[in-house]
Amino acid sequence: MIRTEALTKRFGRVTAVDAVDLEVREGDVYGFLGANGSGKTTTVRMLLGLVLATSGSIDVLDESMPGSARSVLPRVGAMVEGPGSYPHLSGRANLASFDATGADGQRRTRGRRIEEALERVGLASVDKRPVRAYSLGMRQRLGLAAAILRRPSLLVLDEPTNGLDPQGINEIRTLLLELNREGTTVFLSSHLLGEIEQMCTRVGVLDGGRLVLQDQMDALRGPTGRTEVHTPDPEQARRLLTTTAVEIESTDDASGARLLVRGLEPADLNARLVEGGVRVTQLSPERRRLEDVVLAATTSGTDRFGRDGVDA
Template identity: 85%
Template structure:
C-alpha cells in the first residue's frame, strides 16, 4: 500500500527525512512513531504529494507518487496537521463543499455519505453552528469525517486523536479498528506509544529523520524469557523460589513490586505446579512480553519525555 525507497527531504542544510524505506502492507494498521520533530509529518506530506522529496522513490497503492496523484488520491483519505475547515461554515456544509469539489462519489448520494461520515465520528447530532465554534476535538473529528467521505482504501492520519479526551480517543480507536476490519488499510502517525501499542499490527519508528525500527507488533512485543507471577502470597512465593535447587537464585526473581514476581529459569507450567503444590495462591502466571515503549526507547536516542513518558533518556 505504501513503499518508499531512500526517501529523503532536505531543507537547506537540514536533513528532515533521511533515506527512509517504509513498507506498509495491505490490511495493516501501521503505527508511524516518532518524537515531535522527528520528521513524521514531513514524511506524511511527501507520501501525499504535498511536499516534494529531495530524493528517493514513493509508491502508494501500487502507483508512483506524486506522478500518479490524480489516480491515487481519490482512493486515499487523509488528515494531516489538523483539519482544514472554512470557519464560517457548519461542519455539514464543510463536508458538502469538500464532496462537491473533491470526493469521488455521485451527487445523489452526497447527503447520505455525509450523514454516514458524521455518524461514524460521533458528530451526527451536531447543530448548524459554524466550525469556528467547535472545540479542538470536534474539529479533529470533522477532519476525520472528511477523510472518510471517500470511503478510502487507505487512510493516512497524522495525530488523529490530538485534542480528544480519553473517551474520544477510545471512540476513534474503535472506529479505526472497525474500518480496518472492513478492509481499509490505516497508516497512523503519532508520538503516543500507548495508542500505537493498543491499535497497530505493524510499527515503524522514526528518530532524527531516520527509520530506526520497522517490524510486526507481535515480533516487537515478543517474550522476554521471564514468567510473570501475581499472587497475594508474595513473600511466601519469593522464599519458595529461592529454595528451588534447579533455579539460579541470583536471577530467579528479577523484580519485586506491586504483587508481581518476574521469574527466570523455569517453564511456566512447572512453575505453576510447584507454587500451587506449596499452597501459594496464583492469580496470574504467563510469559512476560516486552513493552513497546521499552523497544522503541532502546532503538532511539530521544529522551523518554519526548514520547510522553517521564524519566531519563534511553
C-alpha cells in the same frame, strides 16, 4: 499500500527525512512513531504529494507519487497537521464542499455518506453552528469524518487524537480498528507510545529523520524469557521458589505482587506454585514493552514521546 525507497527531504542544509524505506502492507494498522520534530509530518506530506521529495521514490496504492496523484488521492483518506475547514460553514456544509468534486455515483450517495461519517465520529447530533464555534476535539472529529467520507482504501492520519479527552481517544481508536476490520489500511503517525501500542499491528520508528526500526508489533514485543506471575501471596511464592531467579516488580497490599520468574517453564512454574498452596491470579510470559524497544533504538529517548492524551 505504501512503499518508499531512500526517501529524503532536505531544507537547505537541514536533512529532515533521511533515506527512509517504509513498507506498509494491505490490512496493516501501521504506527509511524517518532518524537515531535523527528520528520513524521514531512514524511506524511511527501506521501500525499503535498511536499516534493529531494530524492528517493514513493509508491502509494501501487502507483508512483506524486505523478499519479490524480488517480491515487481519491482512494486515500487523509488528515495532516490538523483538519482543514471553512470556519464560517457548518460541519455538514464542510463535508458537502469537500465531496463536491466526486464522481457522479459518489454525488448521488453524498447525503447518506455525510450522515454516516458524522455518526461514526460522534458528531451526528451536531447542530448548524459554524465550525469556528467548535472545540478543538470537535474539529478533529470533523477532520476524521472528511477523511473517511469517500470510504477510502487507505487512511493516512497525522496525530488524529490531538485535542481529544481520554473518552474521545478511545472512541477514535475503536473507530479506526472497526474501519481496519472492514478492509481499510490505516497509516497512523503519532508521538504517543500508548496509542501506537494499543492499536497497531506494524510499527516504524523515526528518529532524527532516519527510520531506525520497522517490524511487526508482535515481533517487537516478543517474550523476554521470564514469566509474569500475579499473586496475593508474594512472600510464600518467594520462599517456594528460592532456587529460582525471582524478581519482585511491585507490591501492593490490596492486589498482592507481580513476580518475574526466570528458569522455569510456565506450566512447571504454575504447578509448583499451586502444589505449594500459592494463589495465582495471572500467569503468562512477560513481553517486552514498546517503550523499552523504542528507547533502545533511538537517541532521543522516550522522554520526548508522550502517553495517550499527553503531549510530549
